Amino acid sequence: MQIERLNSFLHVNEEIPQISSFVFAKVGPFSIANTTTTIFLITLIFIVGAFFVHRFKLKPSKVQHVFEMLYETIEGFVAQLVGSKEKGEAVTPYVGAIMVYLLIANLLPMFPFISSFYLHTGSGEEFPLFRGATTDFNTTFGLALAVIIFMQFFGVKEQGFFNYISHFLQFKHVYRGFKKGIGEGFISIIGFFVGLIEIISELAKIISLSLRLFGNMFAHEVLTIILLSAFAYFVPALWMGMGVLVGVVQAIVFASLVGVYYSMATKKEEH
Amino acid sequence: MNIVLDVLNNLGFNWHVALANFVNFLIILYILNVFIFKKIRKQISHRDGIIKQGLTDAEQAKKDRENIEEERLSVIHKAEKEGHALIDVAHSKGEHIVADAKAKADIEADKIKGEAEKIKAQAKEDAEKEFAKEAPKIVAELTKKALKENMTGQANNELISKIA
Numbered sequence: 001m002q003i004e005r006l007n008s009f010l011h012v013n014e015e016i017p018q019i020s021s022f023v024f025a026k027v028g029p030f031s032i033a034n035t036t037t038t039i040f041l042i043t044l045i046f047i048v049g050a051f052f053v054h055r056f057k058l059k060p061s062k063v064q065h066v067f068e069m070l071y072e073t074i075e076g077f078v079a080q081l082v083g084s085k086e087k088g089e090a091v092t093p094y095v096g097a098i099m100v101y102l103l104i105a106n107l108l109p110m111f112p113f114i115s116s117f118y119l120h121t122g123s124g125e126e127f128p129l130f131r132g133a134t135t136d137f138n139t140t141f142g143l144a145l146a147v148i149i150f151m152q153f154f155g156v157k158e159q160g161f162f163n164y165i166s167h168f169l170q171f172k173h174v175y176r177g178f179k180k181g182i183g184e185g186f187i188s189i190i191g192f193f194v195g196l197i198e199i200i201s202e203l204a205k206i207i208s209l210s211l212r213l214f215g216n217m218f219a220h221e222v223l224t225i226i227l228l229s230a231f232a233y234f235v236p237a238l239w240m241g242m243g244v245l246v247g248v249v250q251a252i253v254f255a256s257l258v259g260v261y262y263s264m265a266t267k268k269e270e271h
Numbered sequence: 272m273n274i275v276l277d278v279l280n281n282l283g284f285n286w287h288v289a290l291a292n293f294v295n296f297l298i299i300l301y302i303l304n305v306f307i308f309k310k311i312r313k314q315i316s317h318r319d320g321i322i323k324q325g326l327t328d329a330e331q332a333k334k335d336r337e338n339i340e341e342e343r344l345s346v347i348h349k350a351e352k353e354g355h356a357l358i359d360v361a362h363s364k365g366e367h368i369v370a371d372a373k374a375k376a377d378i379e380a381d382k383i384k385g386e387a388e389k390i391k392a393q394a395k396e397d398a399e400k401e402f403a404k405e406a407p408k409i410v411a412e413l414t415k416k417a418l419k420e421n422m423t424g425q426a427n428n429e430l431i432s433k434i435a
Binding site: 018021023026029032033035039040043046047050053054056068089092093094096098100101133136137138139142143 | 295
């Protein structure tokens with residue numbers, strides 16, 4: 001009996017989270033899952049943040065100083081990624097926003113009590129109300145899809161519709177190649193197929209972005225639960241500390257890739 | 272295609288949830304972009320503008336002050352020069368006036384001296400003339416008087432001998 005009590009004190013018996021999030025409501029074509037509620041919570045945090053930022057003054061307070069310092073750090077980082085200060089200033093509201101969103105989304109589940117809210121279903125099952133947003137493939141997929149759509153938009157905006165599309169459908173290059181000669185023409189046909197592969201590459205970016213983030217964050221959550229069931233104290237704490245690092249690094253990696261994709265999409269090719 | 276769907280299902284993909292999370296992400300992106308990031312950028316740019324304007328104004332004020340100082344020194348230098356020139360002119364004029372006055376005075380003095388000499392000579396001439404006119408009378412009178420009062424025979428002889 002005492003051994004059982006000691007066991008329950010030393011181990012946390014929690015179920016390993018399922019790969020799919022728990023859907024508890026449906027509104028039209030949208031399903032509300034427990035990762036969606038986390039995103040709602042994050043949205044609420046940002047709305048409060050927006051009210052706070054709205055009250056910023058010309059003569060800054062200490063907190064405003066911190067916010068501005070963080071902003072300038074992110075802006076400097078993005079400027080380095082995209083290669084110029086002007087482009088950095090233009091794209092920071094997007095790349096920086098993704099970075100901040102991911103930082104909050106990755107670190108929010110580590111706050112105490114966030115995982116203590118449960119939803120009870122009619123069948124007696126219970127699910128956590130808030131699940132780490134990035135531990136759900138649906139979130140990371142939606143995020144990556146939005147990013148790639150935005151990159152196409154920026155590419156078209158910067159280079160013009162036909163110029164940007166000509167990277168993928170290189171009819172003009174084939175025509176010019178054959179105009180120069182048969183050899184050049186056949187080389188341009190290879191270029192045409194490379195352009196088609198670029199389309200697949202754009203789609204692959206969605207998968208690679210979403211799976212990298214989802215894999216890291218979900219694996220971290222699963223390992224945390226496994227460690228908690230083995231040792232309730234110390235070891236999970238170390239792993240949670242590691243989780244902060246993973247969360248921060250993944251946010252930076254994702255934002256960096258977005259910055260690189262932006263540079264690639266807006267780079268004007270010399271013909 | 273089925274393989275892709277199987278893989279996605281195994282990853283817990285649910286397009287309804289993905290769509291909801293996609294839309295939510297767009298909302299978050301909008302809030303962060305418009306109400307936080309752009310606001311902070313605007314505030315920083317506004318402050319940068321004011322600081323840059325202040326620095327430019329300060330630089331301009333410094334230049335203006337230097338120009339005014341230069342102008343002031345130039346005016347003082349010019350005034351000093353003009354003052355010195357005026358003093359020199361005054362000195363020169365003064366010397367001229369003194370020299371003129373001295374020359375005039377000398378001329379006047381010479382004139383007066385000449386006139387005085389003339390008057391003196393005239394007076395002397397007049398006196399001599401008068402004396403020459405009156406002298407015999409006086410001598411005669413005096414002689415007469417002297418002879419009347421004190422002349423003895425002996426004295427008379429002596430006198431006559433002396434005159435002779």
